[in-house]
Amino acid sequence: MEPKSVLAFDIDGTLTKRNTYNILPEGLATVLNALSKAGHYFLPVTGKPIAYVSRLIQTNHLTDRGIIAENAGVYRKPESETIEIFEKESVKAICELKEMLGLVPSAGNICDVFIEGRIHKMPVDPEDHSILTLFTDPKFISHRWQFEQTITTEEVFDFLQKIVQDKWDDQLKVIPPFPDGGIQVIRKTHTGRIIDKSLIVDVIKIMFEMTEMPPIAMFGDGHNDVPAMTPKEVTAITFSNAHPLLIDFVKNKKGYISQSPAPDNYGTVEGLYWLVKTNFFKEDSNLVKRILDNTFKDRFS
Structure with a gap:
């Protein structure tokens, strides 16, 4: 099944504390699995190696929808064991x-x-x-x-x-x-283009063998996440405690900056609710809100 949308996440400082594997806040991994099952794919986009991200997926019992790693230098297709190197x-x-x-x-x-x-x-x-x-x-x-x-x-x-x-x-x-x-x-590529997260759209097309791109949202907290949020196809989401350069970038791109920090507060969850409000999920907006409410309603009621 092709993704209806792609929910791309940095790892360190976004989903987890630095160099740890447990996704925060509690319950977010369950939500990401439910969203993936509904066609809104969770996709790690990180500077970490693929082996590190695979351990994170296993630790949190996440559905494997593929990985973009090493700042888009490598990728792995859904449920594949083959690591592909870009250029x-x-x-x-x-x-x-x-x-x-x-x-x-x-x-x-x-x-x-x-x-x-x-x-x-x-x-x-x-x-x-x-x-x-x-x-x-x-x-x-x-x-x-x-x-x-x-x-x-x-x-x-x-x-x-x-x-x-x-x-x-x-x-x-x-x-x-x-x-x-x-x-x-x-x-860098043979044409001099930097191989970094700005290639997110190109790599997603290769991974899912798509000609038309679904909506993409990128959640991140660091300066190296700016490239992933630069393509026009990408909706940018960051947090109150993110790198100042990233906050300024997201503000200028008219993306979303959470009131809460991430990862050990609710910055990522606020971003998902904001996507619902902006109709990012289109006909699935009510479904996604129910998925979020099942876990976080007490916090966001």
Whole structure:
């Protein structure tokens, strides 16, 4: 069945607390499953690897409608086990960058990273297929990796910026650091277009083999969610505690900014109710409202 609409969600800071798997608020996962069953597909659109998102789907018993991951560098079709890489040829530049950095895995995927003649230990996400993700701040990821921070996040970012601009400016781009100290290097297409979440419409067409696009809503909280909300086909939704750049973008696009924060309050749920009010779900608006009310009526009555 083709989707009647696509409900695209960032993960960290939107559905879950950073680097955790439990979807918040309680009851939202049940609602997302009911909406998917009704044809309004839940679709993760994230910078995380597909394996990470698959664990989130399993942990929350979600219906698998596919995944867009690594900032749209990879995707997986519904209930498929095959990871597809968008513009696979450009992964070569990521491999060359890793070689230049001398990424030598030691215990538990902690790598020796060579920066300005010194070795610094930091985790490199082993599940990435198309990008490079370095974690620079141990306090946010201590449940996964233990290491000593010997260089600041800003210093790592500045170094990566310089070498990418010098050697791979037409093939790679460094994303500004995330709140948890993660830094990602993403790719560009052969025409120079950045491979990021702005490709959401293109990838959805491929995933569901569609010629006409259904309505798409994108829920997000970070600066890297701006690209996903940029296409004209996408309705933008963010939260009171989101990144200021994203809040300004959503305001200018006339999207929705929740009164409550996310993920551990009701920002995402407020966004879903707003979609009902704006007739995003068309003939299913009353059905979607009933689905929401079954779980959240006491909060929003």
